[in-house]
Amino acid sequence: MLAETCRAKLSVRVPRGAAGDVEGGVRDVVSSVDGVARVDVHDLEGVRPDALDLYVEARATVAFDEAVTDPAVRLGDGFGVLQVDVE
Secondary structure, three states, X not given: OOOEEEEEEEEEEEEOOOOOOHHHHHHHHHHOOOOEXXXXXXXXXEXXXXXXXXXXXXXXXXXXXXXXXXXXXXXXXXXXXXXXXXX
């Protein structure tokens, strides 16, 4: 059962070697954050490649499997999540 859902604008670092497409890479990075149950990516607003990674700006709906006091802080603690603005 999902406890909480939020919409967020995210900046994430997606490894170039990740399987699938850019949207799937964003979903993989965000879904690996502790307590995240589901990620629905709505918009990819920018993709900036470098030698090893893709830096992606995206908007998504994130569902948590537990109550979260501050979703932006929880998401921001995730590996590869660079910036979070909860809408």
